[in-house]
Amino acid sequence: MATFVLVPGMCHGGWCFADLTGQLRGHGHAVHPLTLTGIGERSHLLRGGVNLDTHIEDVTALLAAESIHDAVLVGHSYGGMVITGAADRVPERVDSLVYLDAVVPAHGDSCWALVSDQERRWYLDVEDSGYATRPLPFFDPRATPHPLASLLQPLRLSGDLSRFRRRDYLYAAGWDGESPFTPVYQRLREDPAWTTHALDGGHNLMRDAPGELLKILLDIARTSSEDRV
Secondary structure (H helix, E strand, O other): OOEEEEEOOOOOOHHHHHHHHHHHHHOOOEEEEOOOOOOHHHHHHOOOOOOHHHHHHHHHHHHHHOOOOOEEEEEEOOHHHHHHHHHHHOHHHEEEEEEEOOOOOOOOOOHHHHOOHHHHHHHOOEOOOOOEEOOOOOOOOOOOOEEHHHHHOOOOOOOOHHHOOEEEEEEEOOOOOOOOOHHHHHHHOOOOOOEEEEEOOOOOHHHHOHHHHHHHHHHHHHHHHHHHO
16 A cells, blocks of 8 residues: 655645545555645635745645655646655655656756746736735636745755655646646656656646556556565
């Protein structure tokens, strides 16, 4: 049995993983879909001090509270920033990292620095409080504003990702237009330390390619169990 921690992208909560959570639990795995501070049902906590460090602490606090030591951290889009930071802070609690069409930051990177000008223009569409970026019009009705500071804060790392058993990158090959994650995928697929996958779906792989996504996560869980035997 593996333990999955699912971290959503901008403006989304743990609800975006509802179907995936049920499927993974149906296969006997422990699953923790996370809503980050200031978003979704936690939007009442939105204030100027909510930043990337806050979201990293959301994950590390969960790992500590649940006594998890073999987590498979799964991050969608912006969630790649969060799982990278969390794994760096508590590597003893993390087994593998899975990036779902996500940013893969290095030390000193911010989400702002890693995306295209089109995404930056979106980030600057800030709600009246000045604290958060508005959801895009086509997002799920449950989407809420996303803390702007979390997109601007550089990530500070003390090590690299080579400490973890497995690192997978799942690329959404079916974007409507140019994907900002194509350069990431092209770089990582040439790196033997990574396992890369191109899925036939749009950015929301949980919705567009659920079968392929589930199959890959179950394989990661299986290899984790075999390595522990």
